Amino acid sequence: MSENETPTLKAFSLLECLAASDHAMSLTELARVLDIPKPSIHRHLAALEAGGLIIRDAGAKHAYTIGPRLTRLSSTVLNHGDVQRQRHAILKSLVADIGQTCNLTMLVKSQVLYLDRMESPSPLRLDLQPGTTVPAHSCASGKLFLSKMSQDKRHALLRQTKLEALTPNTLTDLDELDTELERINVRNVSIDNEEFVLGITCVAVPIFDDKNNCIAAIAMHGQVATTPLTVSLSFIPRLQTAAQELSKTFGF
Numbered sequence: 001m002s003e004n005e006t007p008t009l010k011a012f013s014l015l016e017c018l019a020a021s022d023h024a025m026s027l028t029e030l031a032r033v034l035d036i037p038k039p040s041i042h043r044h045l046a047a048l049e050a051g052g053l054i055i056r057d058a059g060a061k062h063a064y065t066i067g068p069r070l071t072r073l074s075s076t077v078l079n080h081g082d083v084q085r086q087r088h089a090i091l092k093s094l095v096a097d098i099g100q101t102c103n104l105t106m107l108v109k110s111q112v113l114y115l116d117r118m119e120s121p122s123p124l125r126l127d128l129q130p131g132t133t134v135p136a137h138s139c140a141s142g143k144l145f146l147s148k149m150s151q152d153k154r155h156a157l158l159r160q161t162k163l164e165a166l167t168p169n170t171l172t173d174l175d176e177l178d179t180e181l182e183r184i185n186v187r188n189v190s191i192d193n194e195e196f197v198l199g200i201t202c203v204a205v206p207i208f209d210d211k212n213n214c215i216a217a218i219a220m221h222g223q224v225a226t227t228p229l230t231v232s233l234s235f236i237p238r239l240q241t242a243a244q245e246l247s248k249t250f251g252f
Contacts, residue, residue: 010036011044015053015070022153024057024065024160057160065109065160068133084116086249091118094218094242098235101221103128104246105204107145110136110161115216122223137177138166140192140204141217146177147184148206148214154181170195189236190217191229199224203232207243207250215250218243 005013017033018025027045031038045064048054052069056062087104094102095118104116111133128134136142137158146154155174163172171177184190192202204219218239222232 007044010034010040011048014041014044015048015066018054018064018066019070021065022157024063026063030064083249087116087246088118090242090245090249091116091218094118094220094238095120097238098220100227100232100235102239102242103141103219103221104216105141105219106216107136107142108133110157112136112139112142112145122226134196135161135164135166137161137163137172138170138192139196139219140190140202141219143177143181143184143192144190144204144206144217145214147181147190151178154178166196167194167198169193169198189233190219191233193229194224201227201229201232203229203236203239205236205239205243207247209247209250216246218246 013034014030017030025033027038027041030036030045031041034041045054049056049064049067052067054064054070055067057065091102091104099120101120101122102118103114105112105114107113112135114128114132114134117128134142136146146157149157158174158177163174163177164170165172171180188206190204192200192204194201196202200221201224202219202221204217206214207216207218209215220232220235220239222229
């Protein structure tokens with residue numbers, strides 16, 4: 001970091017460092033990486049934490065990671081202007097075709113970030129607005145993202161979070177989750193069988209960049225009472241078409 005940078009730019013560099021890291025970072029590690037004295041780093045961390053831009057990581061003592069306010073900001077930036085309109089139009093067309101709620105998501109640390117969402121006409125809805133995050137292990141999109149990681153990287157990421165059982169169907173055993181993720185990686189289709197919310201199933205497919213990296217996902221939610229999982233699975237080809245259309249909005 002340049003000594004000529006203003007305090008604001010130094011704080012921004014700190015946020016960039018935390019966002020790029022695959023683990024929560026301590027004050028000592030941040031001071032070493034950014035070459036800033038610890039007292040200065042501590043002041044920046046305190047201000048950023050107070051503003052909700054960073055949080056202390058629950059799995060590591062005195063370590064920090066990005067917070068909910070920064071996550072919401074990233075969602076807003078990724079959906080800015082014409083890009084947002086293009087993506088929303090694709091989701092709107094998809095929902096019109098299949099009659100189910102659809103989401104566009106990305107992975108941020110161990111959380112799935114909702115970039116955009118188009119509701120179905122059904123009066124029963126989940127409150128998952130753009131900017132919302134949910135644990136990756138509990139939903140179809142999250143398991144899809146996890147399946148594309150090496151096992152070592154995935155385990156390192158999951159060690160930083162609790163594999164909480166949100167429903168009786170949530171996979172909380174690491175070995176069982178690994179087995180499920182291996183299947184997802186081969187099929188390029190992920191299923192949430194009432195693992196996030198009872199009564200709701202979800203099917204997700206990947207959005208690839210030009211190097212075949214999974215950079216986002218598109219998913220549909222169906223109510224078990226009205227849309228059996230077998231019906232949701234029949235929408236996979238249409239989801240994959242939408243994924244190809246959405247890949248063009250990521251600028252590569």
